[in-house]
Amino acid sequence: MTTARTKKIASFLALLLAAGGGAACAASGKSPPATTRGVHPDVGASADTCSACHADATPEVARAWRNGRHGLELVECFVCHGSTGADFRLQPELGSCAGCHPSEVRSVTRAAGGIQDCFSCHPAHALRPVKNSSPHGKTEGGRP
């Protein structure tokens, strides 16, 4: 491995550690600094897809996604997680879910003591529907 390549990976790992610190900080209730939003390296233009790398890197996650509804219908990782690098969101925001599921998101965020996280009911990546316990009520149409 060349020296330059070693330096590149070393600096990348340093970024990951900083990002991880940010994540831990956010989990403890403090706002992460803006520079530590990303915990995913910027992969640039690519001939691959997210799932091609993650089949090796995070096989359980990739398998859960692939076998779930989002995987079957090719709703790929970035729809929920955003882009890589600084735009990456480790925890998908409800705004992402609302792009396709606005009524469901509204129904849970408007409710008293509303659920703030879709994934407390729908397991992350597999995102299976939950039977007989929907808080969403009747689907709403109309202008956002």
Add this chain to the structure above:
Amino acid sequence: MTVSRRDFLKTTAAASALAALGSPGRALASPAGPMTWTKSVCRYCGTGCGLYVGVQDGKVKAVQGDRDNHNAGFLCLKGFLLPQIMAAPDRHLHPLVRTNGKLVRASWDEAMGLVASRFKEAIEKHGPDAVGFYGSGQGLTEETYVANKLFKAGLRTNNVDGNPRLCMASATAGYVSTYGKDEPMGCYEDIDHADVFLIVGSNTAEAHPILFRRIVQRKEKGKGVKVIVLDPRRTPTSRIADLHISFTPGTDLAILNAMANVLLGDGLADEAFVKGHVAFGEGAEANKAFEDYKRFLAEYTPAHAAQVAGCNPEDIVKAARWFGEKGRAAMSMWTMGLNQRTKGVWANNLVHNLHLLTGKIGLPGSTPLSLTGQPNACGGVRDGGALSHLLPYGRLVANEKHREEMEKLWGVAKGTLAPKPGLSAMDLFRGMEEGKLKCLYVMCTNPGQSLPNVDRYRKAMASESSFLVVAEAYHPTRTSELADVVLPAALWAEKEGVYGCTERRYQLLAKAVEPPAEARTDFEILCELARRLGHEKLIPFQKPEEAWAEILTLSKGTPYDFSGMTRERLRDSHGLLWPLPAHGHPGTKRRYVRGEDPLVPAAHPQRVLFYGRPDKRAVIWLRPHKPPEEVPDAAYPMYFTTGRVMEHWHTGTMTRNCRELRQANSEAVAEMHPADAARLGVKSGDLVRISSRRGHEKFQVRLAEGGRPGLVFVHMHDDQRMCNRITIDAVDPVSRQPEFKICAIKVEKA
């Protein structure tokens, strides 16, 4: 910092471990402050998904699916990321004119003055057929209408064509030859009633993901729903297949005939339906009988077809029996796998044959539905008659009565419209090559990347002997880089107009934001060109809705009749399906069906009436299997095919501007079966040189377990590694659509 895939894999384990420490649980990403929402339609494929455009501070910031439209609020990942296409760094903002070999900034007056003078000069010196227009299934209906009217009735040339010729011309010719009229008779709602899906030559999961979603839902909810996929490659669509038949490219005609053979042999034909509604034909004449068809099919035993196609005969039998089972609704869907072929019209006919033979047509869930690739190929170009052989709403250039009708409607003198069809897509560019076509106006499309055998036609476009005008939202593209004038065009939410999608659904896209800098709508640009060319009386429009009012009058009394589809109704609705001949009419889900189609008399004694042909019958055509134009040989021993992937669209000018999409599948790679890679001594990531008799390109290898041995697939979206350097420019003799899907290649380690 950017890292390679290898670096990524080495370090992701660390990232994952850190991620497991806890979830940040950040706040919603919604921009602060109020957002205004404007009803619109997705800019990409022909599914026509309804959505709302979210605007804040005069910029498009978000989109949200329209729950009240057919897509039930769902968008695919490309639609979801549409806001990013608007403020892209390569948005074209100012007119450019080529001066001393370079494109330099000019005023609108200078640019339009040059365009008008060059078109006038060419017409004066060489006649009206020295100029042409090459449009797009992505232009708005009103834009395409202005161009079609200006060129055909104003400049008096039928050299008006567009990229739908590359996309769906064979589907059009298939419907017209079988039923006498273009466009599908069924609708998306049929998906919810189908018991059997025959998906042939379509990677629906990637090319039409929201329709694929609806098929998935039907398969989950319906009882014993079967999905049959005919495709040489095993694509993501096959994940829901109960039966996937892989076959040698170009041999599906034999398979489809063999399915008909089984339907007859197993007593699954609906003899009463055939007797009441079907004629038989060969060549161009409906001059055969049922007995002739039976004799014709005798050759196509499952065993024979399987031998031709390189598949299992049992699978053909199974597919036919599933399709033909009595009492079960059968729906077929297809797209470029059938259309982009030199036998494309015949392949379309053979799918229709299966429906007509079994009577599985015009019933909920039983219909042949051609899927469309672009958002307004149907509404704007195909229905609007903006192809070189057509006039609006089913009228033909070569038909004197139709020309007279249009001359009257357009208020021009009898004899104004030229009787000879103009140059179709490939012939326009061959005309440039030959020096016969002096000036070409290209709107909203990218032939410098999308034509087959593209280098041949890039030379013609770049030639100093031709004058190329490109109206585009982005620059440079692989076409605008060759142009003499590049006009900055407004994009999608920056303008208002109508789109018409696969299922005859017309929808209004409202304007949500202003165009950037000096960009103008194509409608404004074309109206300005008309004025400069002295045709302001023919093209008097100030606003698109004025053109729409005129368009409604042209549809009246035709099989398309949507004269009740006023602007107000379109604004209030979430899509309307024609025919819709009166203001209060709800629209038509299923054509040719009594009780649904207003053109079928309520008292008609039978459930369907194929009114498109003089004998009121649809035609089962006797179409033999014929090989593609080019098959592998000793010099070029493998098959080459091209198509779409999920993350990108057409030539990538929009999708490459979305950060997430640029990171996924943006580089075209050569997907091949592992056995081929082993034989060639290459592995995933190696560079190979792919050559055909026309050209060559280098690609990285990707091993595809679902590939077919002997076949290489490359996607069409990469502007740097262009698959069309390799593809063949042979066309179907009827539809004039090129055979993008099949040619012969050799592959060498680079």
